[in-house]
Amino acid sequence: MAADNLLQKDRPAIEVRNLCKNFGDNEVLKGIDFHVDQGEVVCVIGPSGSGKSTLLRCVNRLEEPTSGTVLVEGVDITDPETDLDKIRTRIGMVFQQFNLFPHLSVLRNLTLAQQRAKKRSKAEAEEIARKNLEKVGLGNRENAYPAQLSGGQQQRVAIARALSMNPDMMLFDEPTSALDPELVGDVLGVMRQLADEGMTMMVVTHEMGFAREVGDRVVFMDGGVVVEQGDPKEVLGNPQHARTQAFLSKVL
Amino acid sequence: MKPSARRRLFRGVLYAVFVIVLAAVILVADWEAIQTNFFNPQVAAAAFPDVIITAAKNTIIYTAIAFVGGLILGLILALMKLSPVAPYRWVATAYVEIFRGLPALLVIFGFAFAVPIAFDWRPPGGSAGAGLIALIIVSAAYIAETLRAGIEAVPAGQREAARSLGMNPSWTMVSVVLPQAFRIVTPPLTNELVILIKDTSLLFIAGMALGERELTTFARDSVSQMANATPLVIAALMYLIITLPLTQLVAKLERHNKRGR
Numbered sequence: 384m385a386a387d388n389l390l391q392k393d394r395p396a397i398e399v400r401n402l403c404k405n406f407g408d409n410e411v412l413k414g415i416d417f418h419v420d421q422g423e424v425v426c427v428i429g430p431s432g433s434g435k436s437t438l439l440r441c442v443n444r445l446e447e448p449t450s451g452t453v454l455v456e457g458v459d460i461t462d463p464e465t466d467l468d469k470i471r472t473r474i475g476m477v478f479q480q481f482n483l484f485p486h487l488s489v490l491r492n493l494t495l496a497q498q499r500a501k502k503r504s505k506a507e508a509e510e511i512a513r514k515n516l517e518k519v520g521l522g523n524r525e526n527a528y529p530a531q532l533s534g535g536q537q538q539r540v541a542i543a544r545a546l547s548m549n550p551d552m553m554l555f556d557e558p559t560s561a562l563d564p565e566l567v568g569d570v571l572g573v574m575r576q577l578a579d580e581g582m583t584m585m586v587v588t589h590e591m592g593f594a595r596e597v598g599d600r601v602v603f604m605d606g607g608v609v610v611e612q613g614d615p616k617e618v619l620g621n622p623q624h625a626r627t628q629a630f631l632s633k634v635l
Numbered sequence: 636m637k638p639s640a641r642r643r644l645f646r647g648v649l650y651a652v653f654v655i656v657l658a659a660v661i662l663v664a665d666w667e668a669i670q671t672n673f674f675n676p677q678v679a680a681a682a683f684p685d686v687i688i689t690a691a692k693n694t695i696i697y698t699a700i701a702f703v704g705g706l707i708l709g710l711i712l713a714l715m716k717l718s719p720v721a722p723y724r725w726v727a728t729a730y731v732e733i734f735r736g737l738p739a740l741l742v743i744f745g746f747a748f749a750v751p752i753a754f755d756w757r758p759p760g761g762s763a764g765a766g767l768i769a770l771i772i773v774s775a776a777y778i779a780e781t782l783r784a785g786i787e788a789v790p791a792g793q794r795e796a797a798r799s800l801g802m803n804p805s806w807t808m809v810s811v812v813l814p815q816a817f818r819i820v821t822p823p824l825t826n827e828l829v830i831l832i833k834d835t836s837l838l839f840i841a842g843m844a845l846g847e848r849e850l851t852t853f854a855r856d857s858v859s860q861m862a863n864a865t866p867l868v869i870a871a872l873m874y875l876i877i878t879l880p881l882t883q884l885v886a887k888l889e890r891h892n893k894r895g896r
Contacts, residue, residue: 443799445795445798445799468798468801468802468803469801470801471798471799471800471801472800472801474799476796476799476800478792478795478796480790480792482790482792482793482795482796483796484793484796484797484811484815485815486814486815486818486892495800495802495810495811496797496800496801496802499802499803499806499810500800500801500802500803500806501801541796544800545799545800548800548801
């Protein structure tokens with residue numbers, strides 16, 4: 384058992400090999416090799432349509448890869464025999480559009496999947512939910528409905544919802560792109576705190592400041608391939624490829 | 636003429652036409668005949684209390700059974716129509732197209748008379764029961780289409796969020812998609828319900844025992860018994876008494892649900 388766990392820890396949290404994804408005739412991912420180590424924060428940047436969100440969505444198989452392998456903690460999630468629902472409880476995901484359940488209170492948003500997918504008792508689920516609401520600074524809003532919250536608050540509830548499953552890693556799909564500028568800081572603050580606690584994170588983002596300060600590694604994608612990756616200060620400060628330079632000159 | 640004067644004149648003409656038509660109706664109508672034939676106190680008194688304790692009660696019961704049955708069957712059909720298994724989709728599509736295309740009256744007639752003969756089948760509850768089964772089957776076809784539209788109107792992100800949290804497809808449907816779908820289709824479902832209340836009047840074709848009669852059957856029987864149309868007016872009032880509070884109630888329910896939107 385102990386040796387088994389050790390083996391798991393040595394593996395990358397996420398390992399993607401030669402991943403291709405087509406939407407009809409449109410090749411969105413053209414043979415991606417990519418990994419995220421345990422405890423690592425990897426920021427994926429690139430122009431829109433570069434395939435970065437598709438790559439992220441292939442990691443928990445919200446998108447079906449056309450070919451290639453996706454290993455999550457060593458488990459091949461493209462294998463039809465894999466219990467996808469069980470794997471997904473270990474991968475937290477935060478969406479651009481928050482996707483909170485509008486018909487449920489904040490607390491119920493956080494407890495629903497704990498009870499349905501993890502079979503936790505109501506009391507246990509609520510205790511964990513309250514702890515995570517506290518963590519994202521919304522301990523006093525558990526009875527509110529999503530429509531009564533600002534975008535930034537909704538996204539923090541969404542983060543707390545994902546955390547309540549006690550995931551081993553978190554996927555962020557442009558988590559601040561739908562927010563008013565003055566609300567972005569709160570959400571990034573929560574993400575920074577998570578990174579400091581050692582959470583494994585894959586973050587698709589346009590926030591170059593966050594990528595530089597919080598990211599352990601930056602991956603630049605364009606046209607369905609990984610163009611360049613490495614230390615954030617290197618990639619963002621001294622990009623080697625012409626495409627990276629062109630992109631950064633527009634966004635920085 | 637100034638524009639304001641012209642507008643006043645135009646409005647005056649509209650009022651005048653209204654008053655003239657109203658006056659003509661009042662003058663031309665035979666008030667005595669109307670009173671004896673449609674608002675006859677003796678005939679009206681004879682209709683009570685049966686019109687309430689039997690007819691109105693049965694209308695409500697039949698509506699409730701047909702609506703609940705239609706919702707259950709309609710939900711199954713809607714899920715079949717969205718199924719990845721093609722034959723389920725074909726069956727559901729054929730069902731919906733057939734029973735939306737047929738007059739409800741014909742389907743009731745068929746279930747009350749043709750099906751029992753063809754399959755040597757004694758419908759539960761006699762011909763009223765057979766008629767009710769027909770109403771369930773017809774309303775399910777309409778409700779299925781409404782529910783399917785509601786399910787498809789729930790944003791894809793909702794399903795993705797639930798699945799990304801590890802909830803399986805069934806729990807996702809039951810806890811996340813369906814509650815939102817039902818909120819979306821509350822107005823059209825109310826419409827189905829009101830139509831259904833009125834469609835219970837078609838059950839008369841099945842032929843019903845005294846205690847089974849709903850408002851329209853009761854009124855028609857009374858009309859022939861009394862040779863007077865007053866029971867029809869009473870039945871009409873009863874329908875309004877049932878439908879008007881219902882639409883108010885649903886409007887209130889909708890405002891309540893807005894909170895969660």
